[in-house]
Amino acid sequence: MFSWRITKYNPKKRDESGAYLDDKEWTCFSEVGTKVSEEEYLRTESDYINAITTFMVEMGLNKIYLNDLEIWSDEVVSQNASSFLRKMWVGKAVTAQEVRELAKLTLRNVIWCKLSYKKEFFVHFGYDYYMYIGAIKDCSNAQAKVQDTGLYVETFNSPY
Numbered sequence: 105m106f107s108w109r110i111t112k113y114n115p116k117k118r119d120e121s122g123a124y125l126d127d128k129e130w131t132c133f134s135e136v137g138t139k140v141s142e143e144e145y146l147r148t149e150s151d152y153i154n155a156i157t158t159f160m161v162e163m164g165l166n167k168i169y170l171n172d173l174e175i176w177s178d179e180v181v182s183q184n185a186s187s188f189l190r191k192m193w194v195g196k197a198v199t200a201q202e203v204r205e206l207a208k209l210t211l212r213n214v215i216w217c218k219l220s221y222k223k224e225f226f227v228h229f230g231y232d233y234y235m236y237i238g239a240i241k242d243c244s245n246a247q248a249k250v251q252d253t254g255l256y257v258e259t260f261n262s263p264y
Contacts, residue, residue: 105223107238109260110155110250112148131232133212151253152235153207155246156219156227157200159237162246163225167197170206172218179214189215203227218264228264236262 117126130139140148160168173194180186188205192198198206198219209215210229220226228236247257 105238105240106242107236107261108247109258110152110235110237111256112233113256115256115258149208149211151255152211153204154253155250155255156203156207156237158249159239159243159246160200162243163239163241165221165225167199168203168219168221168225170194170196170198170217171220174216176216177214179212183209183212183214185209185214226262228262230264236260236264238262
């Protein structure tokens with residue numbers, strides 16, 4: 105299985121152990137208005153979400169499965185996500201549109217989830233705006249398209 109870390113973080117700004125060195129970088133939705141503008145945040149969030157669907161398209165997937173779901177925050181109400189989340193459960197096959205909403209809520213620290221399709225594809229989310237995608241194919245076209253958006257695609261095993 106191929107596995108990648110997808111981030112907005114430039115790998116050139118890491119030390120030998122892989123720690124990111126730029127302490128001016130924003131890492132969370134809660135920093136909108138302080139460390140990051142809403143416009144920049146929404147563009148970056150969209151790039152992450154599009155990365156998932158780009159890999160799904162290359163894999164020929166129009167649905168994947170919700171493997172883990174944790175609701176972490178009272179933000180569910182402020183994000184108008186209550187009715188959407190009532191329709192989600194572990195094991196549910198989710199469409200690309202539902203994946204987009206789940207990813208948005210995860211990136212905004214409202215929920216945490218893991219997504220996959222059999223043993224062929226997965227999406228995992230980490231803290232501080234880290235995302236991991238794995239696939240049984242190299243997905244070189246998806247990697248290039250995601251990198252063209254300004255995100256970094258690094259070979260990396262998901263810690264999740």
